[in-house]
Amino acid sequence: MSTGLFEIGADGVDSQKIMAEIQETVAAKMQSGAYAGAQLARAERFNLMNMKKDENFFDFYMESLREAVFIDINDFEIRERRAAFAPLLVKLKKTIWGLLKFYTYRLWSQQNQVNGLLLSATEEVDKKYRDKIKSLEERIVKLESRLPPP
Amino acid sequence: MSTLPRIAFVSPRFSEGPTVGGAETLLRQLAERLVVKGWQVDYLTTCARNHFTWENEILPGRVSIAGITVHYFPVDSGRDLDTFISVQNRISRGAEITRDEELSWQKNNVNSQALYQYLKTEGHQYDRIVMGPYLFALVYFSSQIHPDRTLLLPCLHDESFAYLKTVREMFLNVKGWIFNSEPEQQLARRLYGLDISKSHIVGMGLAEFATDPAAFRQRHQLNSPYLIYSGRREPMKGTPILLDYLEVFRERTGVDMKLVLTGSGPYDPPPQLAPHILDLGFVPEKEKHDAMSGAVAFCHPSVNESFSIVILESWLAGAPVLVHGAGEVMLDHCRKSNGGLWFRNYPEFEESLLLLLTRQGLRESMGKAGKRYVQAHYSWSSVESRLLAALS
Numbered sequence: 001m002s003t004g005l006f007e008i009g010a011d012g013v014d015s016q017k018i019m020a021e022i023q024e025t026v027a028a029k030m031q032s033g034a035y036a037g038a039q040l041a042r043a044e045r046f047n048l049m050n051m052k053k054d055e056n057f058f059d060f061y062m063e064s065l066r067e068a069v070f071i072d073i074n075d076f077e078i079r080e081r082r083a084a085f086a087p088l089l090v091k092l093k094k095t096i097w098g099l100l101k102f103y104t105y106r107l108w109s110q111q112n113q114v115n116g117l118l119l120s121a122t123e124e125v126d127k128k129y130r131d132k133i134k135s136l137e138e139r140i141v142k143l144e145s146r147l148p149p150p
Numbered sequence: 151m152s153t154l155p156r157i158a159f160v161s162p163r164f165s166e167g168p169t170v171g172g173a174e175t176l177l178r179q180l181a182e183r184l185v186v187k188g189w190q191v192d193y194l195t196t197c198a199r200n201h202f203t204w205e206n207e208i209l210p211g212r213v214s215i216a217g218i219t220v221h222y223f224p225v226d227s228g229r230d231l232d233t234f235i236s237v238q239n240r241i242s243r244g245a246e247i248t249r250d251e252e253l254s255w256q257k258n259n260v261n262s263q264a265l266y267q268y269l270k271t272e273g274h275q276y277d278r279i280v281m282g283p284y285l286f287a288l289v290y291f292s293s294q295i296h297p298d299r300t301l302l303l304p305c306l307h308d309e310s311f312a313y314l315k316t317v318r319e320m321f322l323n324v325k326g327w328i329f330n331s332e333p334e335q336q337l338a339r340r341l342y343g344l345d346i347s348k349s350h351i352v353g354m355g356l357a358e359f360a361t362d363p364a365a366f367r368q369r370h371q372l373n374s375p376y377l378i379y380s381g382r383r384e385p386m387k388g389t390p391i392l393l394d395y396l397e398v399f400r401e402r403t404g405v406d407m408k409l410v411l412t413g414s415g416p417y418d419p420p421p422q423l424a425p426h427i428l429d430l431g432f433v434p435e436k437e438k439h440d441a442m443s444g445a446v447a448f449c450h451p452s453v454n455e456s457f458s459i460v461i462l463e464s465w466l467a468g469a470p471v472l473v474h475g476a477g478e479v480m481l482d483h484c485r486k487s488n489g490g491l492w493f494r495n496y497p498e499f500e501e502s503l504l505l506l507l508t509r510q511g512l513r514e515s516m517g518k519a520g521k522r523y524v525q526a527h528y529s530w531s532s533v534e535s536r537l538l539a540a541l542s
Contacts, residue, residue: 046390
């Protein structure tokens with residue numbers, strides 16, 4: 001079986017070189033925070049399984065999660081785009097919101113607490129296993145140093 | 151006539167149209183090439199068409215199709231689906247299961263006692279028996295009948311099923327293996343410790359075709375750039391990743407990038423993306439190739455491919471590809487051909503797609519490089535010579 005069976009080159013194009021440049025650009029942009037936010041965390045929800053071998057990306061994903069974990073439950077300005085009856089409609093919306101707020105605020109703040117707790121738990125698990133792996137690696141190095149030379 | 155080599159292919163379904171998977175298409179194509187070469191080719195399969203219900207829809211018996219004698223055998227009734235699904239779910243989750251549990255999963259998988267009986271009584275007439283794909287019980291039990299003349303064409307992926315003890319036993323029990331790519335061959339060596347000198351890489355041949363991207367755009371009034379994906383739409387194929395990524399891409403970059411889909415399967419696009427998807431369903435090959443040729447890239451987000459016919463088709467259509475970098479087979483195709491880029495996460499997807507979108511020259515060069523790769527290694531003449539070497 002010839003291992004070189006499928007070797008082929010294409011004049012002028014080098015995918016690996018282009019990918020190396022893309023990865024450099026991505027790393028720089030990540031550092032600058034260009035890819036932070038809930039949007040990115042959402043985009044990766046189905047890709048997490050494929051990232052298990054990519055330790056750096058897990059850090060980035062956790063950072064995105066930190067950005068996304070707390071939803072904004074503060075009051076917001078109520079507007080009306082339709083000109084006709086605008087003041088009346090705004091007043092109606094404010095009344096409805098005033099009634100709903102009492103219930104939804106409680107629900108959303110609880111959801112925020114749950115989100116925060118889940119994130120903390122994930123960070124703890126991550127830290128625990130990183131520490132464990134580090135100590136095991138150190139132990140292996142120590143044990144290997146005791147082996148007689150081959 | 152009796153001196154002609156005789157071969158049987160064994161597979162759960164016979165490819166009669168676009169509704170079957172790549173493995174069945176591959177087996178049928180190889181069978182047809184051997185007919186042309188003068189071999190006597192039998193194809194042993196089940197009466198099922200639907201890979202969810204496995205209902206017997208075709209009458210049992212023998213039919214000659216394109217020179218192949220297709221033997222249809224009924225799927226066994228009385229499957230214990232509760233046991234099957236419960237064990238399958240545990241395997242999918244990567245849970246530890248015993249060999250007995252694996253066997254109960256195999257016994258309640260798709261089986262055909264009639265087919266096994268035929269192989270027992272008639273199998274000795276065949277010089278070679280080629281069977282696949284690996285994760286069907288029909289292949290597992292068939293491989294035990296005449297292992298000395300059986301070649302496995304597994305279409306192997308790095309997934310939890312590949313780690314089963316029974317699957318390992320099947321690989322070690324047969325005479326040889328036909329792989330579709332080097333990464334698949336290496337995976338089998340790593341998982342089962344195979345002596346890969348007994349294996350061959352064959353793949354599937356593709357014939358060249360002409361395309362008309364302008365006509366496709368006109369037919370569908372497509373004035374924006376688009377990505378294309380062809381094939382089954384399902385989580386295992388990475389469809390949800392593509393949908394999420396494209397939605398975020400549109401949001402972040404403001405580029406009106408559309409998505410053209412051909413093939414089948416339900417999917418659930420984000421609401422903002424839905425109006426920008428052109429879902430053509432099953433289309434004639436010509437329509438698919440026209441669609442591919444006009445795309446910014448063919449995007450394949452799956453990490454579970456053992457060959458990927460569609461990305462080779464895309465290269466023949468002149469379009470570069472954008473694949474998931476965790477899919478070793480497609481990554482290997484891209485590295486060797488220089489016909490595509492890859493991504494492991496959203497940021498890489500965004501950067502790669504923007505590059506392909508804005509650099510027309512690069513896009514064309516990559517499409518051409520991919521085409522040269524297919525012409526050099528996946529023309530039927532080169533595939534045939536590798537297939538004959540494998541069977542000898």
